[in-house]
Amino acid sequence: MAASPTHTHTSGEGRRPSSERSRRLLAVLLAPFLLATVVGTLVLWPGDEAPDLGSELGAPGELFDGRVVGVERGACTGTPPEADIRCVRAQVTLLEGPDEGQVKELPEQSDVGGAIRLEIGDTVVLGFFPGAGEGFEYSFADRQRLRPLLLLAGIFGLAVVGLGRWQGLRALLGLGVSLLVLTTFVLPAILEGTNPLAVALVGSAVIAVAALYLAHGVNAWTTTALVGTLSSLVLVGVLGAVFVEAARFSGLADESAGFLQITAGQVDLRGLLLGGIVIGALGVLDDVTVTQVSAVWELHAANPDLGRWALYRSAVRIGRDHIASTVNTLVLAYAGASLPLFLLFTQADQGLADVVNGESVAVEVVRALVGSVGLVASVPLTTALAVAVVGARRGEPAVVAGVA
Secondary structure, three states, rough: OOOOOOOOOOOOOOOOOOOHHHHHHHHHHHHHHHHHHHHHHHOOOOOOOOOOOOOOHHOOOOOEEEEEEEEEEEEEOOOOOOOOOOEEEEEEEOOOOOOOOOOEEOOOEEEEHHHHOOOOOEEEEEEEEOOOOOOOEEEEEEEEOHHHHHHHHHHHHHHHHHHHHHHHHHHHHHHHHHHHHHHHHHHHHHHOOOHHHHHHHHHHHHHHHHHHHHHHOOHHHHHHHHHHHHHHHHHHHHHHHHHHHHOOOOOOOOHHHHHHHHHHHOOOOHHHHHHHHHHHHHHHHHHHHHHHHHHHHHHHHHOOOOOOOHHHHHHHHHHHHHHHHHHHHHHHHHHHHHHHHHHHHHHOOOOOOHHHHHHHHHHHHHHHHHHHEEEEHHHHHHHHHHHHHHOOOOOOOEOOOOOO
16 A cells, blocks of 8 residues: 555655554644644734834945955054054945945044955945945945855755755755744844744744755654654743743843844843744754654664564664764854853953853853753653654554555
């Protein structure tokens, strides 16, 4: 008997079609999560108009590309040469905008330590301030980096599709959906002052549903991993709320949070920390849950007579190895992101306890440990669920290569 056409089979050719009993079990478990996600999305969806924060932040009205055609370095205007206060002055040809083709001299900028290493031929991004006085309409905003970024994105896409083929392409579509959810729902809703933890949980659920089903197909295998992921996310949210409150974080350790306090006072900064913890954990959680479900399915396919307890223990042993490396990866990722901060504390000769107690480091400690606890908990939880789903099909004939 061929596999049911209502269930998509992806890269795991040996995965068995789900029975009616296992589908009912998964429907009962998944329904509350889906209902909460749909209701949460409708209730928390942001309004049509996003707040304009440009003027408060001093941001330019528009950004235009330009090419550097001249660079002068020397003492800053009004300072004696012996003071060695250096500035850089650049002439740039506008490549777009109302003054396209014209050469503009940018206001001089401090060049302490040669920080602004502009060279003739560089492509830069200029901020346009139409209301500024003559000679100050354009200022250096940043370098133009889109070309190397697009090249790297192309290499990444080719690598994923080259190895994963159609499944890799579907995974890239899931990545696109994730970015779309973040930019159209999560960020605008938080900026409106909506509870960041609620927004992050709902947004993460939408991302998990789309990413997992796009990458692995709509079937019992994927649904099992999805339920394990969503359950673990709830645990991460609860733990994060408890320990962010216990640690009495202000949410102001990050420089960007200080800007938000000025320009978007309606944003709950402590809630923003919680939202970041939840979204950060999602990317690793679905990796662990998918691995555990796959382990259970493959072990059962290799030995259909294996008892539930033996199947559970074998899959958990695989999960232990995965967790041992994943937790270390997660902690090192957070440590790497905060490396400049650690260097500053080391330079100040502060003790380890003093360093960890500082909010900027303590936030990362809570983020890493809460995420890690969620990962560890996801292994037995998802494995038990997968064993229950596989056990719901006992008595059916064994399946080889998807054909009964």
